[in-house]
Amino acid sequence: MRPTRRRAEEMRCRKDLVMDFTAISSIVFPMRWCTLAAAAGSALSLSAQASKLTPPVLPLIVRNPYLSTWLGDAREPPWHDWPMFWTGERMGFSIMATVPDTDQVFPLLGRAHDSLALVANPVYNVSYPTYLGAHYDASTTNLSYLIPAPELSASSTPVELTISFLSPITPTSTLRQSIPASYMTVHVSGDFDVNIYVDINGQWVSGDRGSQIVWEFSEQELGNTDKGLKTWKIRRETELLLSEERDRAEWGTFYFTGPSDLGHEAGVSGRVRPRFARTGSLQNEIDHDFRGIMEEEPVFAFAKSFHLSSSKNSSDSVMFSFALIQNPVTQFASARGLTLMRPLWASWFSSVEALLDFHYMDYTTAAGLASNYSAQLAIDADRSGADDYVDIVALTARQVLGATVFSGTPEDPILFLKEISSNGNFQTIDVIFPSFPFFLYTNPRWLAYLLEPLIEHMLSGQYPNKYAMHDLGTHFPNATGHADGRDEYMPVEECGNILIMGLALVNSLIYDTSAAAGSVWSSLGSDSFDPNPSTSAFSLAKLETRDGVFGLDDSWGGSTKGVRQAQKWVTKSYRLWKQWTSYLIEFSLRPHLQLSTDDFAGPLELQTNLALKGILGIKAMSQIAEAINNKEDVKYYKNISDTYVSKWTEYGISRDGTHAKLAYH
Numbered sequence: 323m324r325p326t327r328r329r330a331e332e333m334r335c336r337k338d339l340v341m342d343f344t345a346i347s348s349i350v351f352p353m354r355w356c357t358l359a360a361a362a363g364s365a366l367s368l369s370a371q372a373s374k375l376t377p378p379v380l381p382l383i384v385r386n387p388y389l390s391t392w393l394g395d396a397r398e399p400p401w402h403d404w405p406m407f408w409t410g411e412r413m414g415f416s417i418m419a420t421v422p423d424t425d426q427v428f429p430l431l432g433r434a435h436d437s438l439a440l441v442a443n444p445v446y447n448v449s450y451p452t453y454l455g456a457h458y459d460a461s462t463t464n465l466s467y468l469i470p471a472p473e474l475s476a477s478s479t480p481v482e483l484t485i486s487f488l489s490p491i492t493p494t495s496t497l498r499q500s501i502p503a504s505y506m507t508v509h510v511s512g513d514f515d516v517n518i519y520v521d522i523n524g525q526w527v528s529g530d531r532g533s534q535i536v537w538e539f540s541e542q543e544l545g546n547t548d549k550g551l552k553t554w555k556i557r558r559e560t561e562l563l564l565s566e567e568r569d570r571a572e573w574g575t576f577y578f579t580g581p582s583d584l585g586h587e588a589g590v591s592g593r594v595r596p597r598f599a600r601t602g603s604l605q606n607e608i609d610h611d612f613r614g615i616m617e618e619e620p621v622f623a624f625a626k627s628f629h630l631s632s633s634k635n636s637s638d639s640v641m642f643s644f645a646l647i648q649n650p651v652t653q654f655a656s657a658r659g660l661t662l663m664r665p666l667w668a669s670w671f672s673s674v675e676a677l678l679d680f681h682y683m684d685y686t687t688a689a690g691l692a693s694n695y696s697a698q699l700a701i702d703a704d705r706s707g708a709d710d711y712v713d714i715v716a717l718t719a720r721q722v723l724g725a726t727v728f729s730g731t732p733e734d735p736i737l738f739l740k741e742i743s744s745n746g747n748f749q750t751i752d753v754i755f756p757s758f759p760f761f762l763y764t765n766p767r768w769l770a771y772l773l774e775p776l777i778e779h780m781l782s783g784q785y786p787n788k789y790a791m792h793d794l795g796t797h798f799p800n801a802t803g804h805a806d807g808r809d810e811y812m813p814v815e816e817c818g819n820i821l822i823m824g825l826a827l828v829n830s831l832i833y834d835t836s837a838a839a840g841s842v843w844s845s846l847g848s849d850s851f852d853p854n855p856s857t858s859a860f861s862l863a864k865l866e867t868r869d870g871v872f873g874l875d876d877s878w879g880g881s882t883k884g885v886r887q888a889q890k891w892v893t894k895s896y897r898l899w900k901q902w903t904s905y906l907i908e909f910s911l912r913p914h915l916q917l918s919t920d921d922f923a924g925p926l927e928l929q930t931n932l933a934l935k936g937i938l939g940i941k942a943m944s945q946i947a948e949a950i951n952n953k954e955d956v957k958y959y960k961n962i963s964d965t966y967v968s969k970w971t972e973y974g975i976s977r978d979g980t981h982a983k984l985a986y987h
Contacts, residue, residue: 373456373457373458373459373713373716374709374710374712374713375710375713375714375717376396376397376455376456377396377713377717378394378395378396378397379392379393379394379395379396379406380392380393380396380456380458380463380717381393381458381463381487381489381717381720381721381724382405382463382487382506383487383489383504383506383644384408384489384504384720384721384723384724385489385501385502385503385504385646385723385724386502386646386724386725386726386727387408387569387724387725387726387727387740387742387798388570388571388574388646388648389502389503389504389644389645389646390407390408390724391405391406391407391413391415392405392406392407392408393405393406393431393456393463393465394406394410394412396456399450399453400430400431400432400453400465401429401430401431401432401433401435401450403432403433404416404432404433405431405432407525407529407569407570408569408724408742408743409568409569409570409743411529411568412525413525413526414432414521414522414523414524414525414526414615414619414621415431415432415521415522415523415526416429416431416432416433416434416519416520416521416595417429417430417431417432417434417485417508417518417519417520418430418434418435418518418519418595418598418599419451419469419483419516419517419518419519420446420516420517420519420598420599420602421469421472421514421515421516421517422515422517422602422627423472423474424472424473425445425446425447426446426447426449426472427446427447427448427449427598427599428448428449428450428451428467428469429448429450430451430465430467430483430485431465431485434519434521434591434595435448437591437592437595437596438595438596438599440592441592441596444596444599444600445600446596446599446600449470451467451468451469451470451483452467452468452470452480453465453466453467454466454467454468458713458716458717459693459696459697459699459700459716460491460692460695460696460699460715460716460719460720461488461489461490461491461692461693461695461696461719461720462486462487462488462692462696463486463487464484464485464486464487465484465485465486465487466482466483466484467482467483467484467485468480468481468482468483469481469483469512469516471512471514472514475514476513477512477513477514479512479513480512481510481511481512481513481514481516481630482509482510482511482512483508483509483510483511483516484508484509485506485507485508485509486505486506486507486508486509487504487505487506488504488505488506488507488685488688488689488692489504489505489720489724490504490505490688490689490691490692491692491695491696491719491720491723491764492688492691492692492695493691493695493764493765493841493843494691494765494843494846494847494874494875495691495871495873495874495875496666496728496735496765496767496768496862496875497667497670497862497865497873498684498687498688498691498873499723499728499765499768500665500666500667500728501645501667501677501681502645502646502647502648502665502667502727503577503643503644503645503646503677503678503681504643504644504645505641505642505643505644505685505688505689506520506641506642506643506644507639507640507641507642508520508626508639508640508641508642509637509638509639510628510630510637510638510639511630511636511637512630512636512637513630513631513636514630514631515627515628515629515630515631515632516627516628516630517598517602517603517625517626517627517628518625518626518627518628518640519595519598519604519623519624519625520580520623520624520625520642521591521594521595521621521622521623521624522554522556522576522578522621522622522644523591523615523619523620523621523622524556524614524615524620525570525615526556526576526644526646527556527557527558527571527574527575527576527646528558528567528570528572528615529566529567529568529569529570529572530567530568530572530615531614531615531616532614532615532616532617533558533559533567533572533614533615534558534559534560534612534613534614535556535557535558535559535612535613535614535615535620536556536557536558536559536612537554537555537556537557537588537612537620537622538554538555539552539553539554539555539586539588539608540552540553540555541553541582542675542679544679544682544683549581549582549583550581550582551579551580551581551582551678551679551682552579552580552581552582552584552586552624553577553578553579553678554576554577554578554579554586554588554622555575555576555577556575556576556578556622557574557575557576558572558573559612561573561574563650564650564652564653564799564800566746566797566798566799569746571646571648571799573648574646574647574648575646575647575674576644576645576646576647577643577644577645577646577647577674577678578622578624578642578643578644579642579643579644579645579678579682580624580626580640580641580642580643581640581641583626584624584625584626584640585603585604585605585606585624585625585626585627586604586606586608586623586624586625587604587605587606587607587608587623587625588607588608588609588620588621588622588623589607589608589609589620589621590609590618590619590620590621591619591620591621592618592619594621594623595621595623598623598625602625602627603625603627604623604624604625624642626640628640641682641685643678643681643682645677645678645681647665647674647677648665649664649665649668650662650663650664650665651663651664651665651727651729651738651799652727652729652738652748652798652799652800652801653799653800653801653802654729654736654738654775654779654794654801655779655784655794655795655801655802655803656775656778656779656782657778657779657781657782660802663729663730663736663738664729664731665727665728665729666728666729666730666731666732666735666736667728669731669732670732670865670873687871691871695764696716698842699712699715699716699719699763700712700716702763702842703715703716718760719760719764722757722760722761724742725739725740725741725742726738726739726740726768726772727739727740727799728771730771730774732861732862732863732865733857733858733861733862733863734774734857734858734861735767735771735774735858735860735861735862736771736774736775737768737771737772737774738775738798738799738801739753739754739772739798740798740799741753741793741798745796745797746796746797746798747792747793747795747796747797747798747810748793748794748795748796748797748798748799748800748801749772749775749776749793749794749795749801750792750793751776751790751791751792751793751815751816751819751820752792752812752815752816752819752919754769754772754773754819754823755819755822755823755919756919758823758826762826762827762830762840762841763840763841764841764843765841765843765844765875765878766827766830766831766840766841766844766878766879767860767875767878769823769826769827769830770827770859770860770891771860773820773823773824773827774858775794775801776790776791776794776820777895777898779791779794779801779803780898781895781897781898784803784805785803785804785805785807786805786806786807787807787813788901788902788904788905789813789814789816789817789902789905790813790816790817790819790820790902791803791804791809791816792809792810792811792812792816793809793810796809810917810921811916811917811925812916812917812918812919812921813905813909813916814905814906814909814910814913814916814918814932814933814935814936815916815917815918815919815932815935817902817903817905817906817910817936817939818906818910818932818935818936818938818939819919819935819939820902820939821899821902821903821906821938821939821940821942821943821946822935822938822939822942824892824899824942824946825942825943825945825946827891828888828891828892828945828946828949829945830844830878830879831878831879831880831884831885831887831888832879832884832885832888832949833845833879833880833881833884834880834881836880839878839879839880841878843878844877844878844879844880845877845878845880846868846874846875846877847866847868847874847875847876847877848864848866848876848877849876849877849880849881849882849883850864850876850883851882851883851886851887853886853890855890855893855894859887859888859890859891859894860878860887860891862875864876885949888949888950889949889950892946892949892950893950896950899943899946900943900955902939902943903939903940903943903959906936906937906939906940907940907962909936910932910933910935910936910937910939910940910966911933911936911937911966911969911970912928912933912973912986913927913928913929913932913933913936914927915927916932918931918932926984926985927985928973928985928986928987929984929985930970930973930974930982930983930984930985930986931982931984933970933973933974933986934967934970934974937963937966937967937970938963940959940962940963940966941959941960941963941967943955943959944956944957944958944959944960944963947959973986974986
């Protein structure tokens with residue numbers, strides 16, 4: 323018997339945290355750290371329980387195109403190689419463990435043990451834990467190990483250790499989804515003591531290993547608690563705004579944060595790592611000799627001692643957060659001209675410190691919302707396919723969102739997208755198209771935010787062609803447009819894509835009951851509607867608190883609200899939809915020489931599949947017109963699409979009627 327659907331608020335993800343975003347710098351955190359630790363353990367038990375597939379790579383810290391760290395060679399133990407950036411290049415990120423009163427040091431992630439091997443006459447031995455494998459869901463990847471008991475221990479039972487990476491997908495909270503940060507929690511359970519070491523290097527802020535970097539260390543209290551946070555801040559000495567090196571951002575500050583009871587140290591990797599291996603601790607010292615990323619490689623480390631043998635509880639955990647803060651995030655040729663675009667989170671948080679404090683203390687809520695999403699996704703994927711399909715959609719969720727960055731304002735939100743693993747184009751329509759089912763399922767408003775910059779740019783007259791543009795810019799993060807009209811030539815492809823997506827978005831708004839909603843989460847929240855034609859149809863200006871959880875979206879469509887939202891959205895850009903459809907009427911039935919989304923195959927004329935996509939676009943326009951009750955256009959576009967599909971059958975189907983041809987020839 324499968325579990326029934328649950329509303330997001332019905333999950334046990336409550337927290338005693340009351341938000342006042344007008345004075346966020348003075349947030350009071352009544353939640354005690356013991357509650358946070360218990361919540362971390364609870365989240366671990368709820369997520370990533372049983373994975374069937376063993377993919378070659380696994381997401382670890384995946385939030386946007388520049389905060390994107392993966393476990394490469396995921397079929398090997400995690401210490402087999404360094405974690406990697408999405409391009410495949412290695413990242414400086416390592417975790418080790420030691421057992422007090424022994425000479426054993428255990429690599430857990432990355433190859434920090436390479437530094438240990440360079441030491442003459444070491445007083446430690448590199449040993450390897452038993453790796454139990456990885457389990458994952460849509461937001462979480464768990465790596466599990468057994469640390470063997472020391473020879474003189476009273477118990478022979480190993481310590482169970484799990485490293486849990488959480489990049490939460492929160493369909494009911496765009497605010498949380500917009501935060502460019504992820505969590506990592508180390509859980510231990512057993513009856514002997516263990517020390518944990520984590521470090522990063524400067525590769526998180528530059529793709530050039532020779533870049534000069536600077537760093538600082540800070541400590542801050544959390545509200546009225548007696549606890550606080552420690553944070554490493556790393557950036558390039560000279561930031562190159564809106565520039566990349568090997569697809570990595572050359573601007574922005576990386577924040578690596580943990581609780582105040584950690585040991586910390588910054589210094590040469592070849593000294594800091596062996597010192598921890600020898601002593602099981604760090605010296606709380608900071609090397610202030612700023613230098614290049616790989617020049618006497620500086621690392622920024624935290625260490626935690628778990629005193630399991632003397633504790634009443636045989637389990638414990640420690641949580642870290644990783645954030646890459648950039649402002650601006652892109653530049654965009656908007657209706658008002660080329661604009662430096664702020665991150666969306668900056669509209670809700672008065673400072674970076676306020677954002678990071680909120681993010682760290684919000685773990686319980688974020689983990690609960692993410693667990694709800696993962697559980698529901700697994701239920702629906704199982705109904706749609708098989709066990710393997712459950713794992714496939716779980717793995718793709720972070721991959722899709724890892725290509726995006728939230729920007730704009732709550733009154734006019736925008737979601738920018740980089741074409742990953744290709745040429746880096748900005749807001750490519752035929753890259754958005756294969757991902758739009760994910761957005762329709764998860765949160766359709768995010769699809770609207772993806773289409774918004776394309777619509778705004780073309781509506782402003784900055785693109786000279788009559789068909790839909792291929793992308794907003796040759797390379798992310800610069801959406802400078804194509805004023806010369808010489809973007810990649812896919813006119814039928816992109817017109818068909820955007821019309822089909824436009825109709826899908828309209829349809830997602832129109833439903834009568836929550837059970838009929840395309841997304842489980844669409845009907846949650848109030849049904850208020852702003853009729854002002856100058857504002858966005860999908861504003862986030864009025865976030866909601868439901869069941870004690872702040873920062874939730876209102877409902878998406880439904881009943882009268884959905885009809886009015888659809889009318890408002892379509893009316894604002896209706897001339898563009900008609901313009902793109904007119905192009906398809908003229909050119910889609912017999913497409914001339916051009917590319918389709920399979921551009922690696924090269925241009926081809928009279929493509930059967932491309933023609934059909936154009937015809938479907940015309941048909942979609944008839945239903946878009948229906949959303950604003952334009953009966954004349956409904957009839958006109960429907961008649962043309964019906965005529966064209968009859969012709970397409972004649973042109974595109976083989977003579978024996980068994981298959982469609984590649985082209986009409």
